[in-house]
Amino acid sequence: MTEKYEWRTAEKEIYPNKKAATIVTLPPQTFITLSGTGNPNDSDFGNRVAALYAISYAIKMAPKKGIQFPNAFDYTVYPLEGFWTLPKDYHQEQLDKNQLIYQIMIKQPDFVTPAVFAQALELAAGKITPQLLNQLSLETKKEGTVAMIRHVGAFANEPVTFAQLADFLEQQGYHRTSKAHKEIYLSDFRRVAEEKRKTILRVTVAKN
Numbered sequence: 066m067t068e069k070y071e072w073r074t075a076e077k078e079i080y081p082n083k084k085a086a087t088i089v090t091l092p093p094q095t096f097i098t099l100s101g102t103g104n105p106n107d108s109d110f111g112n113r114v115a116a117l118y119a120i121s122y123a124i125k126m127a128p129k130k131g132i133q134f135p136n137a138f139d140y141t142v143y144p145l146e147g148f149w150t151l152p153k154d155y156h157q158e159q160l161d162k163n164q165l166i167y168q169i170m171i172k173q174p175d176f177v178t179p180a181v182f183a184q185a186l187e188l189a190a191g192k193i194t195p196q197l198l199n200q201l202s203l204e205t206k207k208e209g210t211v212a213m214i215r216h217v218g219a220f221a222n223e224p225v226t227f228a229q230l231a232d233f234l235e236q237q238g239y240h241r242t243s244k245a246h247k248e249i250y251l252s253d254f255r256r257v258a259e260e261k262r263k264t265i266l267r268v269t270v271a272k273n
Contacts, residue, residue, distance in 0.1 A: 070140035070174065080144070080265065082251060086214040086233040088270065095177060095205050096146070096170035097121060099197065104162040113169060114145060114255075116189075116197045121171045123189040124181065130188070136176040143172035145253075150245035170204075179203055208247075212239065213267045215251075219259040226266055239270040 072080060078089050097120055099113045121142050127134060147169040155164055177185075182203040190198060212234055216226040227246075234240060249265035 070138060072141060072143055072172075080249060080251070081213060082215060082263065082265075084215055086212060086230055088210065088212045088237060088239065090210045091208045093205050093207050095173050095175075095203065097173060097177075097182065098168055098170040098202050098204050099200055100168045102164075102166050105165065105167070106162070110167075110169075111255075112194070113197060116193045116201065117145065117169060117171045118142075119192040120185050120189040120201060121173070123192075124173065124177060124185045127185075127188065132184070132188075134176055134181045134184075135178075138174070138176070140174050145250045146170050146172070147248050147250075148245055149248060150243075170206075173203070177203070208267075208269060210270055211247075211267050212241075212270045213265050216264045216266050217260075218262060220254075220262075220264070223264075223266060230266060230268070234270060238273045240273055242269045242271050245269075 073082065078087075079091060079094075081087050097117060099117055101110065101113055103109060124134070125140065125142055128137070147167050150166050151164055152166065155161075173182075186198060186201065193201075212230060214226055214230040214233070216223055231241075245268075247265075247267040249267065251263040251265060252261065254262055
């Protein structure tokens, strides 16, 4: 029996679950994505998260329905990730969450091709509203060189961890290339208490 593929152990450079900040150049990665705007505490955001999980699990559980995708293997579903930014003309000092622009995503194993994705949309159709089903996309991302640091605790306390990451970049002779950032939710924030949540904060960087 083939051993289950575990991203936590096989992809430690991409998903580092440790306190120290790191810099790494990422390979191209394929994700199922959904884009949106507004407050992540609203139900619309929750519905989008649920849609991503629904289609990701439809792919993973397809063998139980007698569907064998080419080159498929057993694996642990990847964590939810999200790119976050604000409008270019945003100048307020306080964060207005209603102005947030995001793209949330779940990484897919290599066997998930456009053909597999199309079939997965059919499998998940009963669990996702037609509106969101039509917005799901399969995309390959090239994030390039990034810096990452693990944040533990509430999302509201992320600025402290971002400050630590900024100090690390200065020491290493790097700078951020974008105000946008990525969050990787190692903990399911729908179920884990705020103070125990683990989130990877990731930014694109370049040498000074």
